[in-house]
Amino acid sequence: MTTQGATGAPVDIDAGRAAPGRELTGGIAAHVVAGTYVIGFLAMLAYLQPRGFTDPLTEPGASLDFLAAQPAAMYVWYSVLYLVGGAALPVVVLALRRRLRAADPVVVGVGTVFGLIWAGLLLGAGMLALVGQQAVLAFADVDRGAAVVSWHAISTVQDALGGGIELVGALWLLAVCLAALRIRAIPVGLAGLGLALGLAGLATLVPAAAQISASVFGLGLIVWFTWIALTLLAHSRNTRQGGIDE
Template sequence: MNHIQKAGGVAAIFEALIYILAFVFFGAYWHYPVDANAAQKFAYLAENHLALSIVNFTMYVLFGVLLAILVLALYERLKKSAPTLSQIAAVFGVVWVGLVIASGMIANIGLATTIGLSAKDPEQAMTVWIAIYAVIEGLGGGNEVVGGIWVLLLSFAALKATELPKTLNYVGIFVGLAGIGTIYPADVLTEIFGVSQIVWFFWLGIAMMKNSHSKAGLAQ
């Protein structure tokens, strides 16, 4: 039990670091030429193909793998004291894992496909890329409803089970509501969810690791 809690805590901290990496990459490094023509846009994508593929893999696929560990760890922690809420939360957590990983796979395959197509017909490639990007955003890039429901239910379950710091659980409720709010297509809501979840992931990770260490000490 202590091992899975420690692993979940480490996973939560790395989730926060991945969010920070994404904000830094797209805020400081990424300068996509929005007003350029299709050929110029694909020239930029081709030039930065490797970097973008690595970032997509990290913030979707790796994030999803770490999320799976965290979902399992939190379910194990809460299942005795809040069985119904923890089970429902775990379902949404697993669904979110699948959506996030699928988003990353589609993003990287779609990027490679459209860059190849752009060499022959940039306009057609851009039409295809727009369609692919809409799918990515719908699955998990710009719509965080499923993740928000997971965090919200998880926080209520932790409050009921008197697990984790109470203030952390209230922060989780805010994060969950912010995620559900992204059903409305506004970038600011997605940013609020992302920034607040960085805080939540860090705090959650530290709390889980502290708890695992204290229980290990009592067991000795």
């Protein structure tokens, strides 16, 4: 199947689709990423908040007390949300690069860079949180005041890396969905949702809108990653069966 690329010349869309193995792993990885968001939100609502979870950026002392009371739960929460999600994200990024590179190599290439940077930031945020929580807990018995200050500083950096501003993830989404619309490589509704979420991610740059925009971005990504997972898995299945997908 051919269509017009960014230069107006015909391109072979199916050439970018002829990788069922990569689309299979990409689809599975996208489900994993969506799952980390689901687990993260559910754990926060059903377990952490009812037990007194406090934002370390606004109430670092109370947050440190909660961390001391629930160290295992916080360790698992950070691990799933940041390390598992960050490890699965590059697989999705590279699977979509393969599928979309016929649309606009420059846009897709730049988007791929942002996607891989996003994954690195998530991994960095998770490792910082895990090492940081162990360090402040060990230090809290020696000098609680210094431990509170340290926990606030660690949490500030961790939030900056892991989602306080969703600029990098938003740029990846915008690049992917703009490229996809050129060649209809994914459903139009999925691309439209991605563009809307990308704009929500950019809105986290505005302090007054950051909290609401970040929530919209995070919750919307559950839908987006689940939908892209189903799309990639369907394409992989159709390719293996010798079918033609649109």
